[in-house]
Amino acid sequence: MKYRLLAPGPTPVPDRVLSIMSRSVVHHRTPAFERIFADCIQGLKWVFQTDDDVLALSCSGTGAFEAIFQNFFSPGDTVINITGGKFGDRWGKMAKVFGLNVVSVDVRWGDSVTLQAVQEALKSHPQTKAVVCVASETSTGARHPYEQIGQEVKKLSDCILVVDAITALGVWDIQPERDGIDILVTGSQKAMMLPPGLAFLSVSKKAWALSLTSKMPRFYFDLAKEKKAQAQNQTAYTPAVSLMTGLQESLLMMQEEGLQNIFARHARMAKATRAAMQALNLQLFPKHPADSLTAVCAPDGIKTNGVYSGLRDRANLTIAGGQDELKGKIFRIAHLGYFDELDILTVLSALEIILKQEGYRAFEPGASIAAASAILEEGFRPAE
Numbered sequence: 001m002k003y004r005l006l007a008p009g010p011t012p013v014p015d016r017v018l019s020i021m022s023r024s025v026v027h028h029r030t031p032a033f034e035r036i037f038a039d040c041i042q043g044l045k046w047v048f049q050t051d052d053d054v055l056a057l058s059c060s061g062t063g064a065f066e067a068i069f070q071n072f073f074s075p076g077d078t079v080i081n082i083t084g085g086k087f088g089d090r091w092g093k094m095a096k097v098f099g100l101n102v103v104s105v106d107v108r109w110g111d112s113v114t115l116q117a118v119q120e121a122l123k124s125h126p127q128t129k130a131v132v133c134v135a136s137e138t139s140t141g142a143r144h145p146y147e148q149i150g151q152e153v154k155k156l157s158d159c160i161l162v163v164d165a166i167t168a169l170g171v172w173d174i175q176p177e178r179d180g181i182d183i184l185v186t187g188s189q190k191a192m193m194l195p196p197g198l199a200f201l202s203v204s205k206k207a208w209a210l211s212l213t214s215k216m217p218r219f220y221f222d223l224a225k226e227k228k229a230q231a232q233n234q235t236a237y238t239p240a241v242s243l244m245t246g247l248q249e250s251l252l253m254m255q256e257e258g259l260q261n262i263f264a265r266h267a268r269m270a271k272a273t274r275a276a277m278q279a280l281n282l283q284l285f286p287k288h289p290a291d292s293l294t295a296v297c298a299p300d301g302i303k304t305n306g307v308y309s310g311l312r313d314r315a316n317l318t319i320a321g322g323q324d325e326l327k328g329k330i331f332r333i334a335h336l337g338y339f340d341e342l343d344i345l346t347v348l349s350a351l352e353i354i355l356k357q358e359g360y361r362a363f364e365p366g367a368s369i370a371a372a373s374a375i376l377e378e379g380f381r382p383a384e
């Protein structure tokens with residue numbers, strides 16, 4: 001069977017992007033590379049919907065977070081971190097490694113943080129330098145109300161909002177200025193339709209002001225140095241050149257589709273997948289699901305490892321299982337980036353077969369396809 005990568009990252013990469021990346025490597029200290037880089041930054045600002053600086057780093061998303069902790073804070077600074085999943089938990093652990101005073105707003109995995117919980121934490125810790133929030137917690141499929149937190153943080157002159165939008169940017173409408181986000185982060189291997197290896201972040205003026213007093217040691221991820229180099233369409237060190245050429249092409253594809261159409265496609269695929277799970281009598285795991293992926297609870301008596309490995313070994317199709325404490329308890333169907341309506345129908349068809357083989361029969365054959373098609377049909381428009 002054909003290999004189908006339908007996970008929440010890495011996500012599939014379009015042939016157009018792959019073929020550009022297979023060309024000869026351009027030297028990075030040349031006008032040719034500078035033109036590519038300039039195009040990429042302009043395109044990124046368009047996707048980020050911001051006039052703030054947008055930087056491109058050669059690392060995965062976690063590297064961008066390391067850069068944030070190194071460049072905007074000093075040891076002992078207080079940051080409020082929202083937990084509730086593998087990635088929320090990761091940023092708290094990382095901040096502690098850098099000697100920050102981490103105030104944890106604890107959220108049960110699968111739940112979303114409440115504005116009130118963050119307001120209370122801010123009230124008890126008025127010296128807080130940042131609130132760190134994950135927009136789409138990929139490990140649980142939950143969406144957090146970062147934009148409500150943003151309106152709160154906007155009122156504070158010395159506190160910034162850092163948002164992990166690694167599986168949210170390019171999925172739904174996020175606007176840093178409108179949403180009160182000072183640092184917005186994403187990675188190449190999600191909605192940007194690229195292989196792993198690049199991270200992007202926008203930085204507000206308020207955040208740059210905070211960086212001036214930062215006493216954290218840093219070298220490779222020196223964002224002031226990157227900002228200076230990138231303003232000249234260069235990077236401080238050798239960038240992942242082939243990924244940048246791929247980015248130029250993936251941004252072009254995104255521009256051809258248009259942001260509003262991209263958001264509508266993701267919303268449609270998410271709505272269809274949720275309806276399909278309901279038609280299969282399966283329970284969604286998060287209370288407030290993000291549009292980037294659908295996390296589903298294992299039906300009684302069925303191990304999700306069986307569903308996940310069945311799809312992998314019998315259908316050559318990669319979705320995602322549960323991570324850490326959710327291992328064996330949920331499976332996750334992705335719908336972000338280079339996914340379309342037929343990808344969803346493919347996953348659903350294979351899922352029905354594997355569920356049946358694993359002994360789950362509490363559904364009418366084809367029920368998920370019927371439920372999803374009714375919603376996905378909107379995406380099959382006649383060419384204009």
Ligand SMILES: Cc1ncc(COP(=O)(O)O)c(C=O)c1O
Nearest residue numbers: 009060061062087138166167187
């Ligand atoms: C929400 C979220 N944050 C952070 C990460 C970590 O990013 P990376 O694996 O690119 O370091 C991921 C990766 O899946 C993610 O989904």
